Amino acid sequence: MSPILFWIFAALMLGFGxxxxxxxxxxxxxxxxxxxxxxxxxxxxxxxxxxxxxIQILVYAGAVMVLFLFIIMLLDLKxxxxxxxxxxxxxxxxxxxxxxxxxIGLVVRNYPAGxxxxxxxxxxxxxxxxxxxxxxSHYNLPFQVVGVLILVASIGVVVLSxxxxx
Amino acid sequence: xxxxxxxxxxxxxxxxxxxxxxLLRRNIIIIFMALELMLNAANLSLVAFSRFNGTGGLPxxxxxxxxxxxxxxxxxxxxxGLAIIVALYRARQTTNVDDLNALKF
Numbered sequence: 413m414s415p416i417l418f419w420i421f422a423a424l425m426l427g428f429g430x431x432x433x434x435x436x437x438x439x440x441x442x443x444x445x446x447x448x449x450x451x452x453x454x455x456x457x458x459x460x461x462x463x464x465x466x467i468q469i470l471v472y473a474g475a476v477m478v479l480f481l482f483i484i485m486l487l488d489l490k491x492x493x494x495x496x497x498x499x500x501x502x503x504x505x506x507x508x509x510x511x512x513x514x515x516i517g518l519v520v521r522n523y524p525a526g527x528x529x530x531x532x533x534x535x536x537x538x539x540x541x542x543x544x545x546x547x548x549s550h551y552n553l554p555f556q557v558v559g560v561l562i563l564v565a566s567i568g569v570v571v572l573s574x575x576x577x578x
Numbered sequence: 579x580x581x582x583x584x585x586x587x588x589x590x591x592x593x594x595x596x597x598x599x600x601l602l603r604r605n606i607i608i609i610f611m612a613l614e615l616m617l618n619a620a621n622l623s624l625v626a627f628s629r630f631n632g633t634g635g636l637p638x639x640x641x642x643x644x645x646x647x648x649x650x651x652x653x654x655x656x657x658x659g660l661a662i663i664v665a666l667y668r669a670r671q672t673t674n675v676d677d678l679n680a681l682k683f
Contacts, residue, residue, distance in 0.1 A: 426591055
């Protein structure tokens, strides 16, 4: 992918990610998050991870965000009237985040191996088929465990959603 | 030329955004969305490393498998977390974490 496209999609992702945490209205936050996830999916495509990019759009931008919007509208949340941020929280948060960003920048700058070009890929390779083969051979047990996890989660959601917990 | 370091930097910035959201926002649903941002930042660096460590003309699929499982577990986590938020809202009629201080010492 050309560097221009990379930086456009990275800016899209970061800009709408910032909008997610800055908006007062939860619905606007959720919709910004959708656009941020679409930018992230484009970055996945730029890394030749086509299957993961499609899953990102289907599962995150589709299913998960519909769930978020549904809950926001079900609870009928209003936009916050004023910013309820105390000064110590703001300073502490800014300090921790600033330190983290500085550290990431230093680590990335002192990692010369990361400045090499990505290795060339084969002219034609079947991404979904390779992922399927890996998933059902090397990762068969984790795959089944995740299936049990989703079963437990869906039963748990039904139990939690009862009006009166027994 | 876009290199691994560019992807790692963007991923770190996205994680910082999510982190700031968790620390600064008081609405529990926004905090939950910021958690998703942090999970996705980790996914981005995993996919970048999977592409970077590719051999034989293929990316390293172990990294992409981990991303696949993270997405699956995150979807389950969102379902359970939102159910807990709905139950919380029924009990307290608020989503502001400052008002949910029954466990505070």
